[in-house]
Amino acid sequence: MVRKRMKTALGLTTALLAVGTIATADEMPPETSLSGLQNELIGRADIYEHGSLASYSQAPMLDALVDSGALPPVEERLPVEPIIFKTGAMVDGVGEYGGVFRHVIGGRPEGWNWMAGQHQGWGGINMAMQECLVRQGPRWQVKAEEQTGPLPNLAQSWSWNDDNTELTINLMQGVKWSDGDAFDVEDVRFWYEDNVQDENVASRMAKDSFGGGAAMEVIDDYTFKFVFSAPQAETIVENLAYIQGCPGPSHVLKDQHPAYNGDATYDSYTQSLPNDVVPPVVLGAWVPVVHRPDELVIMRRNPFYFKVDEAGNQLPYFNEMHFRLSTWGDRTAQAVAGTGDFSNMEDPGNYVEALKQSQDEASPVRANFGPRVLAWRMTLNLDAAGAEDDGEKALRSLFRETDFRLALSHALDRDAIGQALARGPFAYPYVSGFASGSPYYDASASVYQPFDQAKASALLDGLGLADTDGNGVRNLPDGGADIVISTQVADNANADRKQLEAVASQLEEVGIRINIRTVDQTTADTNTTGGSYTAIFGRENVIMPTRETCRSWPSGPSCPHFNDGGERLPFEEELAAKVAAFQSTSDAAEQAQLAREMQTLVTENAYTIGTVQVPAALLVNKRVKNAHPGTPVFMYEWAEDGVVRERLWTPVADQVDEVLPDTIAEY
Ligand code: BQZ
Numbered sequence: 102m103v104r105k106r107m108k109t110a111l112g113l114t115t116a117l118l119a120v121g122t123i124a125t126a127d128e129m130p131p132e133t134s135l136s137g138l139q140n141e142l143i144g145r146a147d148i149y150e151h152g153s154l155a156s157y158s159q160a161p162m163l164d165a166l167v168d169s170g171a172l173p174p175v176e177e178r179l180p181v182e183p184i185i186f187k188t189g190a191m192v193d194g195v196g197e198y199g200g201v202f203r204h205v206i207g208g209r210p211e212g213w214n215w216m217a218g219q220h221q222g223w224g225g226i227n228m229a230m231q232e233c234l235v236r237q238g239p240r241w242q243v244k245a246e247e248q249t250g251p252l253p254n255l256a257q258s259w260s261w262n263d264d265n266t267e268l269t270i271n272l273m274q275g276v277k278w279s280d281g282d283a284f285d286v287e288d289v290r291f292w293y294e295d296n297v298q299d300e301n302v303a304s305r306m307a308k309d310s311f312g313g314g315a316a317m318e319v320i321d322d323y324t325f326k327f328v329f330s331a332p333q334a335e336t337i338v339e340n341l342a343y344i345q346g347c348p349g350p351s352h353v354l355k356d357q358h359p360a361y362n363g364d365a366t367y368d369s370y371t372q373s374l375p376n377d378v379v380p381p382v383v384l385g386a387w388v389p390v391v392h393r394p395d396e397l398v399i400m401r402r403n404p405f406y407f408k409v410d411e412a413g414n415q416l417p418y419f420n421e422m423h424f425r426l427s428t429w430g431d432r433t434a435q436a437v438a439g440t441g442d443f444s445n446m447e448d449p450g451n452y453v454e455a456l457k458q459s460q461d462e463a464s465p466v467r468a469n470f471g472p473r474v475l476a477w478r479m480t481l482n483l484d485a486a487g488a489e490d491d492g493e494k495a496l497r498s499l500f501r502e503t504d505f506r507l508a509l510s511h512a513l514d515r516d517a518i519g520q521a522l523a524r525g526p527f528a529y530p531y532v533s534g535f536a537s538g539s540p541y542y543d544a545s546a547s548v549y550q551p552f553d554q555a556k557a558s559a560l561l562d563g564l565g566l567a568d569t570d571g572n573g574v575r576n577l578p579d580g581g582a583d584i585v586i587s588t589q590v591a592d593n594a595n596a597d598r599k600q601l602e603a604v605a606s607q608l609e610e611v612g613i614r615i616n617i618r619t620v621d622q623t624t625a626d627t628n629t630t631g632g633s634y635t636a637i638f639g640r641e642n643v644i645m646p647t648r649e650t651c652r653s654w655p656s657g658p659s660c661p662h663f664n665d666g667g668e669r670l671p672f673e674e675e676l677a678a679k680v681a682a683f684q685s686t687s688d689a690a691e692q693a694q695l696a697r698e699m700q701t702l703v704t705e706n707a708y709t710i711g712t713v714q715v716p717a718a719l720l721v722n723k724r725v726k727n728a729h730p731g732t733p734v735f736m737y738e739w740a741e742d743g744v745v746r747e748r749l750w751t752p753v754a755d756q757v758d759e760v761l762p763d764t765i766a767e768y
Contacts, residue, residue: 126705127549132529132537135716136472140731142244148190148745149239149408151182151257151273157413160198162420162763163404172404172765173281175415180275182257184408186416186748190242193726195410196418196750201757202725204422205441207429207593210392211623213374213381216296216349217367218303220626221376221389222398224432225443225741226424227344229400232384232407234270234289234341234348237648238742241733250335250687251342255284255384265332265685268315272323277405280382280768282352285322291351293317295360300659301367303631306345310650310657312337313681334687339647343738350382380766386417386747388766398424404765408747418750421759428593436720439465443741445734446718447475447640448596449523459720468718471733472538476531476714477600479588479638480629481506484667489633495577496586496635499564501670506707508560510550512611518603519713522596531711534653534703538716538735539644541696548705557611568612575612585614588636591625600712601638630662637663641709642735646683646696653709654680654699663709676702719744724755 159167159175166172188194206224213221213230221227228238235251243252253259259270276284294317296304308314315327340346357373359365365373374381380388386408387400400422408416425441430448435441437458446455446468459468481500488494499505510532519528532549535542566575566584574583586608590601598619605615615636620628628634630652643653651660655677659665669677676699683695703709717734721744732744751757 127551129544129547129549130530132473132544133526134472135470135526136538138469138471138731138733140242140729143190143242145243145247145249145252147187148242148252149184149186151253152185153182154185154409154411154413157183157409157415159404159415160402160418160420162198163765165763166404166765178277178405179409179415180273180277180407182273184254184273186408186410186745188411191410191727191748192729193750195412195414196726196748197753198414198418198750199420199753199756199759200751201421201423201759202419202746202749203425203440203442203757205425205427205432205435205444207427207432208622209395209426210376210389210398212372212376213378213389214349214354214371215347216292216302216304216354217371218305218627218630219371219374220623222424222426223622224424224429225739225746226389226398228385228739228741229387229422229746230381230383230385230389231343231347233343234346235338236742237339237342237645238738238740239745241736241743242729242731248689251339255348256341259338265334266329267326268329268333268338269320269324269326272325273407274323276384276407278350278352278382278384279380279388279403279405279766280350281405282350282382284348284384286319286325288348288351289325290317290319291355292348295355295358296349299360301359303371305347305630305649306340307651307657307659310660311340312684314657331685333685336647336687336692337684339645340650340684342648343742344649348384353382380768382768387419387422390761390764390766393426395426397426399760400424401761401765406747410748417747419746421761422746423760430595433720436466436722437464439722442722442725444720445740446720447734448594449527449715450595450599452523452527452718453525455720456718465722465724466720467723467730468720469730470716470718471735473529473714473716474536474538474642474644474733474735475640475717476536476643477597477638477640477712478531478533479509479601479604479636479710479712480663481586481636481710482634483664483670486667487665492582493635495581496584499566499577499584500636502564503670503672503706504560504564505566506710507550508557508564508611509608509613509710510707511553511560512557512608512613513550513604513710513712514552514607515713516552517607518600521603522599522713523715527715528713529715531714532704533707533709533711534700535643535696536714538714538733540736541644541646541693541700543693543697543700546697546700548701550707554611561611561613566612573609573612574614583614584612585616586636587616587618587634588638589618589620589625589628589634590638591622592619593622594640597639604638604712631665644735645737646680646699648738650680656680656684670706672702672706676708724751726750726752
């Protein structure tokens with residue numbers, strides 16, 4: 102059957118080629134937004150500011166611990182100038198202490214050493230433990246004229262020298278880790294010099310990707326500067342937000358690092374904070390104190406957390422946070438059922454049902470759709486030189502042919518994929534680069550490859566990829582092996598798997614075979630950011646070019662991950678220059694133009710092979726207060742950061758009982 106269809110396609114193709122076709126850049130089809138988010142935008146300082154108050158108070162559960170001397174008084178646990186959350190931006194005002202915030206996630210804690218690239222299960226658990234130099238999530242609410250860069254966090258302020266080659270950063274003074282140890286410049290130095298700039302550590306910021314490889318100079322315990330070889334701008338500071346700019350506890354980790362311990366290896370360093378040893382030392386609002394594998398993580402408030410409300414109440418309000426270790430689909434199911442408090446609706450397969458249920462007045466949650474920020478793509482490994490064997494090298498060399506990637510893109514019927522994913526108006530085609538919900542997306546700068554099997558076959562014919570052994574699968578040139586692309590997909594993401602099956606079926610029709618390899622999410626994550634693979638299919642949030650930059654852009658010598666150290670393709674050099682220029686300007690118009698040029702380059706070259714993109718909706722239980730209804734699932738960061746969980750609260754009468762009342766992580 103396939104053979105007949107393909108011969109027909111081949112025949113038709115030859116005819117077309119004889120006539121000659123004028124290449125015109127196809128435009129994206131028209132898009133209908135489903136976003137219903139209304140949010141009044143406010144100033145940066147209306148959200149929070151660093152400062153000191155006349156007095157502070159703490160969660161009542163800590164009083165006995167302070168009275169017994171087990172904990173220092175709150176004034177000694179807070180920094181000189183805590184972060185003060187403004188009441189005006191808290192839709193339900195100053196909160197009440199106590200109770201449990203219940204997450205359900207599909208990931209599993211890999212380990213607590215986030216500096217070595219380990220994740221803690223995603224779904225908000227990473228961000229509950231880690232605090233970063235600057236913060237992006239709450240920026241969704243900042244009005245355009247104040248979108249001047251990231252919000253301060255551990256980095257309280259920063260300034261540039263005259264020619265923007267030096268960035269001096271002033272850290273908050275007096276912040277303490279959850280074990281009482283002081284947070285200071287040594288934690289930042291260790292993060293940057295011994296993790297980011299040590300290529301043996303799989304840090305979330307790739308070596309030499311921060312401003313082309315800035316040098317860090319310590320000035321005093323709370324001041325340091327980055328020195329760049331070329332002028333930079335405010336935009337570069339966004340790279341110091343989650344997930345890239347989050348220092349770990351140097352007083353715990355240095356002894357495990359090969360640079361300070363001759364008996365340590367980089368592998369033993371990465372594994373030095375195993376997920377079965379609690380509590381890890383953190384700066385975040387909650388500390389993991391129980392980890393029952395495949396079942397539950399329980400976190401308790403961090404008594405040293407460095408943030409307060411305007412009444413001087415130390416945050417967070419919730420004493421306890423749960424992460425039920427389930428599936429991503431169950432996260433939405435439990436949010437809709439009311440047994441979970443939070444979900445990013447991201448599996449379009451359950452959108453209609455979840456929407457129907459959440460429209461009911463009695464529903465424990467309300468679904469508000471935002472813009473399309475969830476996009477799926479097939480990423481081909483372009484690092485031919487890095488291939489382990491000749492067969493892989495030949496495949497990756499083929500991936501480096503733009504016509505091959507364009508052929509795959511034209512072979513996709515994205516409308517059919519979208520409807521297979523979820524019947525209805527949700528899905529919209531995605532090729533590469535920014536999702537349409539990104540502030541940097543411009544449809545007119547995107548080149549589309551519409552579904553066109555004839556064109557796909559013509560491109561493949563043009564590369565000499567004939568089916569020389571007549572088995573329905575094209576062969577590599579000169580009678581080479583069948584073209585079979587082993588493609589990894591995570592085993593716990595329905596939407597990923599369902600789409601890859603559709604992609605495999607559609608590519609088979611033009612003689613390209615996909616061999617689906619299902620792997621667990623951690624393996625998929627590890628391989629995406631630095632492992633060995635031929636191709637990977639998964640969801641990618643390409644919204645901000647300064648967030649997880651190396652996953653999509655040539656922002657450093659080993660970026661993007663899918664051309665990790667491989668020779669750059671001709672358009673990649675041009676793209677890399679534009680990415681660097683984007684990172685080194687603060688001029689919004691210039692950024693927008695560079696983003697358009699980046700978008701054109703990645704779509705006309707099918708840098709990645711996108712399928713569809715969908716909107717997402719945030720579900721937060723109605724009993725949880727201060728969850729702003731306009732919070733997007735993703736804008737500058739995921740909603741777990743954007744909803745600002747440290748200022749969420751539930752009235753005492755509605756609180757869920759704590760499992761470990763009156764306890765904190767021992768330290
Ligand atoms: C949101 C997010 C918070 C990672 C992860 C997961 C990893 C990727 C991505 C999302 C999960 C949830 O996304 O799906 O809704 O809660 O955690 O971190 O997909 O596999 O590597 O980039 O953020």
